[in-house]
Amino acid sequence: MPEAAAKPSATLLVVEDDPAMLVALRDILEASGYTVHTAANGQAALEVMGRLRPSLILSDIAMPIMDGIELFDAVRRIPDAATIPFIFLTARGTREDIFAAKSLGADDYITKPITSQELLAAVKARLQRTGELLLAQLKAAYKASLRVLANAIESRDHYTRFHVERVNAYAQALARELQWGDDRLETLEFGAILHDIGKISIPEAILRKTGPLSKEEWEEMREHPRVGARMVEGIPYLAPAVPTIRAHHERWDGSGYPEGLREAGIPDSARLLAIVDAFDAMTSDRPYHAAVEAGNAQAEIASQSGRLFDPAMVDAFNRCYQRGDIAKVFQAYQALNGGAN
Ligand SMILES: [Fe+2]
Numbered sequence: 001m002p003e004a005a006a007k008p009s010a011t012l013l014v015v016e017d018d019p020a021m022l023v024a025l026r027d028i029l030e031a032s033g034y035t036v037h038t039a040a041n042g043q044a045a046l047e048v049m050g051r052l053r054p055s056l057i058l059s060d061i062a063m064p065i066m067d068g069i070e071l072f073d074a075v076r077r078i079p080d081a082a083t084i085p086f087i088f089l090t091a092r093g094t095r096e097d098i099f100a101a102k103s104l105g106a107d108d109y110i111t112k113p114i115t116s117q118e119l120l121a122a123v124k125a126r127l128q129r130t131g132e133l134l135l136a137q138l139k140a141a142y143k144a145s146l147r148v149l150a151n152a153i154e155s156r157d158h159y160t161r162f163h164v165e166r167v168n169a170y171a172q173a174l175a176r177e178l179q180w181g182d183d184r185l186e187t188l189e190f191g192a193i194l195h196d197i198g199k200i201s202i203p204e205a206i207l208r209k210t211g212p213l214s215k216e217e218w219e220e221m222r223e224h225p226r227v228g229a230r231m232v233e234g235i236p237y238l239a240p241a242v243p244t245i246r247a248h249h250e251r252w253d254g255s256g257y258p259e260g261l262r263e264a265g266i267p268d269s270a271r272l273l274a275i276v277d278a279f280d281a282m283t284s285d286r287p288y289h290a291a292v293e294a295g296n297a298q299a300e301i302a303s304q305s306g307r308l309f310d311p312a313m314v315d316a317f318n319r320c321y322q323r324g325d326i327a328k329v330f331q332a333y334q335a336l337n338g339g340a341n
Pocket of ligand 1: 195196224248249
C-alpha cells in the first residue's frame with residue numbers, strides 16, 4: 001500500500017474559543033492527514049454540523065455562547081449524528097469538568113496543555129474504537145440477514161427449522177476441534193449459512209419430491225453448488241465462502257458432484273461441511289426419510305471414513321461426538337423447535 005493511502009483521512013470538527021489554540025490543533029491534525037473543520041463555540045459548531053457530519057468532534061468545554069457540554073447534548077439529539085464520537089478538551093481539568101463529561105457519556109477527554117502526540121493518539125484510538133464497533137454491528141446485522149435468507153430458501157426444501165444454524169454450530173465445533181483460527185471459522189460460518197443458497201434455482205416440485213428423481217431432475221439438483229457459488233462470488237465480503245459452497249457435495253473418494261474432486265483436492269472447509277451437513281440430514285426428518293438417532297448417524301459417518309469423508313476429519317468429529325459437543329447443539333435446537341424435530 002502506498003504511504004499516502006495509509007494516512008488518516010477522517011473529517012474532524014474542532015471546537016475551541018481560543019484562536020491560537022484552535023490554529024495549533026488544526027495544524028497538528030491536518031499535518032497528520034485529517035480534514036479539519038473549525039468552530040469557535042458550540043453554536044458555530046452546530047452550524048458546521050448543518051453542512052457535514054464529521055467522524056469525530058474534538059471540543060473545548062469552557063466556551064462563550066454555547067459551551068462544550070451543551071454542544072455534546074445538542075449533537076446527541078441529532079438522529080444521524082448521535083453516535084459521532086466526542087473528545088473533550090479541558091483547560092480546567094477540574095473534577096467537575098471530568099465528571100460532567102463522563103456523566104454525559106463523553107467518550108474521552110484530554111486535559112490541556114496537550115502534546116501533539118497525546119492529541120493524535122487520542123483521536124486515532126477513538127476513531128479506531130468507533131470503526132471497530134460499527135464494523136462489528138454491521139457484521140452482526142449482515143449475518144442475521146443472511147440467515148433469514150438462507151432459512152427462507154431451506155424452508156422450500158421442507159428442512160426442519162434451524163437447519164442452517166445447526167449445521168453452522170456443528171461445523172464450528174468440528175473446526176475448533178481441528179484448531180482452525182478465527183478467520184477460518186468466520187469463512188466457514190458464511191459457507192455453512194450459504195451452502196445451499198443455489199437451491200433457489202430449483203423448482204419446489206423437485207425439492208419436495210418424495211420419490212426418486214428423474215435423470216433431468218437429478219441433473220438440475222446437482223447444479224445447486226455451482227449456482228450458489230456464482231450467486232456469491234461477486235460479493236467481496238462473502239467471496240471467501242465460494243469454495244465451500246461450490247464443493248460441499250464433493251466426496252473424499254471422488255463420487256461427489258459437481259466436479260468429482262477427491263481427497264485433498266476438495267477444499268478443507270467443504271470436506272468439513274460435508275460431514276456435518278450429512279449428520280444434520282440424517283438426524284432431521286426429510287421428505288424422503290424419517291430422522292435417525294444421533295448415535296446411528298454418527299456411526300454411519302464413521303463407517304464412511306475414507307470413502308465419502310476425510311478420515312482425519314471423521315476422527316475429529318468422533319472426538320466431538322464422544323465429548324458431547326454434537327449432542328449439545330442437537331439438543332439446544334431440538335428445544336428451540338419445541339421438541340419436534
Ligand atoms: Fe447442498
